[in-house]
Amino acid sequence: MARMRYAAQALELIREEDPDSAVTLNYIRSLASSGKIPVHRIGRRKLINCDALLEYLAQPEQESTDWDQKGKIRMIPERGEQYGYTRTKR
Numbered sequence: 001m002a003r004m005r006y007a008a009q010a011l012e013l014i015r016e017e018d019p020d021s022a023v024t025l026n027y028i029r030s031l032a033s034s035g036k037i038p039v040h041r042i043g044r045r046k047l048i049n050c051d052a053l054l055e056y057l058a059q060p061e062q063e064s065t066d067w068d069q070k071g072k073i074r075m076i077p078e079r080g081e082q083y084g085y086t087r088t089k090r
Helices: 007-017 025-034 050-058 077-082
Strands: 039-042 045-049
Touching: 007 025, 007 045, 007 050, 025 045, 025 050, 045 050
Parallel strands: none
Antiparallel strands: 039 045
């Protein structure tokens, strides 16, 4: 059975294991809101799967950055096709 806790209780579990942890209550809530960790809603509150939270913290997903497009103007495909432009690779 999964350990389901509210965000503040999940933070307490993390702090018990590592008192100097940099994980904050706001960070746990943002992970839950973004869907990166599974939650179950009870009314307006969210129960967090602590096992999944600890697993995520051990192996966070890497943010994908599109460095070749940084600083360039990108065409919005729907609008470009509307005006007859085609996407070309440079």
